[in-house]
Structure formats: C-alpha cells, structure tokens
Amino acid sequence: MRIRGMLAVAGVALVGSVTAALSIGTPPPPALAESSTPLAASSDDPATGTVGLVAPAARPSRGPHAYTPPAPVTFEPPPAVAEKLSPMPVSLSALGIPELVLSAYRAAESTLAVEQPGCGVTWHLLAGIGRIESGHAGGGRTDAAGTTLTPILGPVLNGSLAGNNVVSDTDGGKLDGDPKFDRAVGPMQFLPGTWAHYAADGNGDGVSDPNNVFDASLAAARYLCSGGLNLRDSAQEVRAVLRYNNSMAYAANVLAWSAAYAGGGTPTPGSIPEVAPEPGKPAEPTPTPGKPAPAVLADAATPAPVAPTPPPLIPGLPALPCLIFCPPAPAVPAAPVVGIAPGPGPAAPPAPAPQSPAPPTPVR
Known part of the structure; x- marks a missing residue:
C-alpha cells in the first residue's frame, strides 16, 4: 500500500510540472530596441519641411584619381604556328642570293636531274628568273619552311597596263585574291592557270603552294623542261625562257644573270642567239625566181658614211697642204706634180664694126 501511494504522488507531481510549463510558454524575443539600425523618426518629431x-x-564627396588600365590581353599562338609565322634570318651567299632561296634552286636542279635527265636545267638559270621576277622572294623574306611572309602578286592583268594582255580569272581568286582577272603569284610569278598544270611540292610538306620558294622553283624547272626541250642547247634555252615572258630583252636579262651566277660574278650585257621558229610557225617567204628581191631599208639609226671634204683649191695657187686630221694618202705610184696654173690668155681683138655698104655708083 505504501509503494502504491508513493507512485501516485510522483505521477501527480509530474503532471503538475508539465502543466506549469505549458502555461508559462516560450519566452518573448529580445526587444527591437537592441537593434543597431535606428528607426525612422516618428510623427511626433518636429517637421523637417518635407511632407x-x-x-x-x-x-560622400568625390575627387579625381588616376586610372590604371588593365593589363592587355595577349594571344599566344601554338608553337607550330608561331614557328611558321616567324621570319627566317636572312643569310646571303657569296652570290648575293639568300641561302634558303639558293637551296631551293639547287634542290629543283637535283630533282629534275633525276626526273628528266635530258633537260639539263640548271640552278643558276632558275636563279636568273627568280632574280628578275621577285628579287629572290623579296630578299629572302620567308619563314623557315620557305613560304613568303606576305604574298608576292603581279599586276592585275585587265589590260590597263601597256604590253599586258587581258587574262580573265581561272581560279575564282583562290591564289591571287582577284575573282575577275588573274595575277602572277609567288616568287616565280606563276599565273593561276599555269600553276594548275605544273604545281609541285618541293619541300615535301604535302602542300603545293606557289608562295613557297621550294614548290615554286620545282614547278618552274618542270615548266622550263616541258615539251622535251634540252636546255644545254642555247637556242632551246632561250625558247624556254621566252615562255615566261615573250620578250628578247627579258630573255637576255635572265641569261645575263644566269651566266653571272654560274661564274660567280656580276652580269654583263651580251647577245643571245637567234631562236628558231616554233613548230607550225610559218617561215619567212622565199622570193620567186625571176623576181627582184625586196629592197631592204637601211637602218634609220645608222648614219650613212660621209666622204671627207677635200681641201679648197684657189685658182692660180697650188693646193693647200694638210696639217691635222689628214686622210690617209691614196695608194698610187706617184703623186702628180701640181704646177702653177696658167694665167688667163690675152684678150681677143675686138671684132670690126659693121660697115654700111657703099652707095652704088651712078651709071653715067
């Protein structure tokens, strides 16, 4: 009985404590007065003039201050691209040709010696053409692979320049950037239409680029050797050079530089042999037997020979001797002795005056 009574008292005490806790509730939040943000003025404050x-x-007051610009954004190309775009240091050979360009000429000669041993194209002939066409790729302004840093383009062939033909576009402007007319491209100045037939890969990179000195030199060598020409013969060599520019003055200039490079000197003016007519070209007309040959006009630029003026002769005096600038003496056995010229003879007597006839004698 005593144990049950103690349990009942403990239960009543527990219920009472729970009820008291529920009646008290959660303590209120801290007063807003403790907030660090001041409240707006109440309506009891004096008026500020604004309703x-x-x-x-x-x-806060602001003043001028220095502006520091941000660091510029730089683009670092990949190593392969950076190496390709970097210019190659130009090293001139003893002939004045950039070493890399000279290597391209020699490589083309070696390749053609294997491909077409009967042609005989030489590196110095390619160098002569490269000297006239582009100054050896603009003085060797190429990258390490031999590609020119900037494209080398000839004039637009639209007929606006004297002596230039009109060549309409053949590549859509892919090589020369002109969709209407063609332009010569690269260090060896290939027209796009010609490059399409003789394109070559001279440096073995898998790309045929007319702006690359190795590719262009090999293509030029094949172009000169086309048609089975033997460039060891001087007449056929001239004919091959005329394919680049159908001008004898151009061919003479190229061959002069070629001979200079071959001998290690400087070009000197010379003459080139006559070129035989191309197959199919009509020869000069043969005169018909029995007819006189056509008259050949003398060259207007060559003056006719002028005979020396003989020394003046004064009647009654011997010839004046020659003292300076004398013509050579004529080859005669003996010079005739010049004497004193005879003076004028005596005057003839005057003719008798006409006489009137005597009057007739009258007949007596």
Missing part, C-alpha cells in the same frame, strides 16, 4: 518624405543622406 511624407525622408531627407536624403549626404553623399
């Missing part, structure tokens, strides 16, 4: 609006807070 319904709060006075704006004072703005």
